[in-house]
Amino acid sequence: MTISKNTVCLWFDRDAEAAARFYADTFPDSAVQSVARAPTDYPSGKAGDVLTVTFTVAGIPCLGLNGGPGNRHSDAFSFQIATDDQAETDRYWDAIVGNGGAESACGWCRDRWGLSWQITPRTLTEALAAGGEEAQRAFTAMMTMTRIDVAAIDAARRG
Structure with missing residues (x-):
């Protein structure tokens, strides 16, 4: 087994394996490599x-x-998943929220283990990067949303 030079360590109460398997089943380029058990x-x-x-x-x-239960996840750490369209946005959102998670605001949600996710359509990121009035319109539209509505963001971008 090769250990990466830099690895994100996520603290779970006792469900790390269930969470890892859920993430591997939900997101492309994801997998469970190994499980270490107490000897x-x-x-x-x-x-x-x-x-x-x-x-x-x-x-x-x-x-x-x-x-163990000593530490909880917070919004100070989140995974941001870039999506290409509404179908992909909905697929990830529904997988996280529909599996015991919770909706939040502006494309954020939380999985059943308390980990925060940003399900972010690329059109939103592109609009914000464009700056000016396009960014203002897209940002204003986003602020009213829980799950990001790609068509509404695209409409806001066009003015």
Whole structure:
């Protein structure tokens, strides 16, 4: 097993393997590489319990750590997934929110493990990068949305 030079470590209560398998099933270029289990009993668990899971999410190397309930995810960290159209946006949004997650604002949602996701159509990113009135219109439209509506962003871009 090759360990990446830089890996995102995500702290889970006890569901790192379930989360990693969900991400691998949901996003392209994602996979579970390995599962490390406790070789013996320890103060908060038993031999055979999953300790860590090595996986990738959309090409990003990650390590899921079953560290217990001591730390919670926050919006200070999120995965941003760029989408090409409404169908792709809806597919990821529905997978995350429909699997015990929750909607938030402006294209953000949270999965059932508390991890934040930004499901961001490229047309929104392009509009904001364009600057000026186009960016203002797209930004104003986005501020009214939970899931991003690609047609509404495109309409705002055109004015």
